[in-house]
Amino acid sequence: MELTRLKGWLLAIGFVVLVAVPPAVTAMDETFYITLISRIMIFAIAALSLDLILGFGGMISFGHAAYLGLGSYAVGILAFHEITNGWLQLFVAIGGSAVVALIIGAICLRTSGIYFIMITLAMTQLLFFIGISLETYGGDDGLPTDRSEFAAFIDLGNEWILFYLILGFLVLCMYISWRLINSRFGMVIRGCHENEARMQAIGFPTYRYKLLAFVISGSMCGIAGFLLANLTEFVTPEFMHWFRSGEIMIMVLVGGMGTLFGPVVGAFAFLMFEEIISGFTENWPVIFGPLLVLLVLFAKQGVWGLLPKSKAGDG
Template structure:
């Protein structure tokens, strides 16, 4: 009975969520509410970034407080190339992946030689460095940001079309979840989790944990860069604000709220956080006063996040079933 409940809850909920996200453009068209396409497009894009961060925090134990750096790099690639009239999406994607990989290797080699608070502060410092670099780029808007006249074009697929952009982002999210599950359940993922538990012991067993961590860091950086690229197409605007510590904090909040080390959890956290945020904004300008305590309560209810609540519910259902069977 418990096995059946476990499969039905922990599999059914993510499937229903992804199905609902897939049907958003249809509902937006039927309801003639394009706003929903923008809102849930933002949710999907930030879910991609949160899933990439979960690989670091949830599986590698690396709390990066500068992950927004790569989100901003992806956005600026689209903005700067579009500024020069380059709208080829394949070029945007290639430059984004290459740039995030290079920056990821450089920053990773430095920051991964530390751990704990030192790692957090170094990743934050790198993000702030690039933030001030973007502010200093007066030719590209500086602190005021840069408007994007033309989005990324992948042949006949133009991300200027909100429906095309949404489904491309949704496809990327599904691909990230599939690839992420393969990675974390492979030997690589096992070593990464072992390093999180006891890095010294893993090194004593002969594993080059620094290389594993660096590889995870670079993969996460590249995926987050793609999410930034998609966000630039969604907003048609890029700003240094994308690289601030508050954006990194939002991504961490999504991961923790949804559930660390679950991949699907960050998607749930992104959907919950951005939906509640939008609802509260409709009622009051001081929505943060309400939003903060709500996150605290959600985390206190289950330290494993919203996705972890499913496990708690499964246990309660299993106990209740056993109690009923014992009485019978």
């Protein structure tokens, strides 16, 4: 998958704009936007991670919010027990998400189609109800939490620093995804999406590759959860609600399934739209719904897919 020059430039410009956000909005005295954009970037990571399995692997996970919740609970629960070391929390967020993704994936990947969707959904609802029943950690009221502590120079209490940390993670996740998709492993995952029987016939034991992709995707979403808990200073089972899984999936659809960076754009488009339109009416989904239908009908590869493609047909 190659990037066209146009897309390369758009990404570069987007990055520069994001870097300029904190000073610009502070100058305009609209610091609320630092929090909003931080939140959007976190969901961009979640959408990116979902696209790895959804767009490239053809695995329709309708339970991706599970890892958002797990990542955030790693921060909340550890902080509750006064373990505030950010590296440790991040490690637990990624590791915990990976283990749960391994278990869920090992079960779901024995099925396909609608069963796959339903089981990923059911598993995530299971985690949601476990979250509600954890009275010690706030149950359905949620749990206020402190921000992670890194070495002194990364003070997450500072909104600017948190913003740039999230931006850094977003860029890192985009770069890792890019390498992954173009690697031998990525080719196997994409091949499984297109024609799994053929992949087996030419000698790939497809199950283990798909399972690992599922685990990588879950772990990456766990990072988003870790960041979300830090941004909101609060963890709640709501992060794992199926509604959240649906929103992440919509971001992927809006940006473009299987376009790698499209979902990042999709997260911005969806959450900015929500932010702006919900200022006019609280029934904003009434407007968004038909727009989504139109988009899916007329632009199967989302807004990012509307841009010209590179010659080999991908990218």
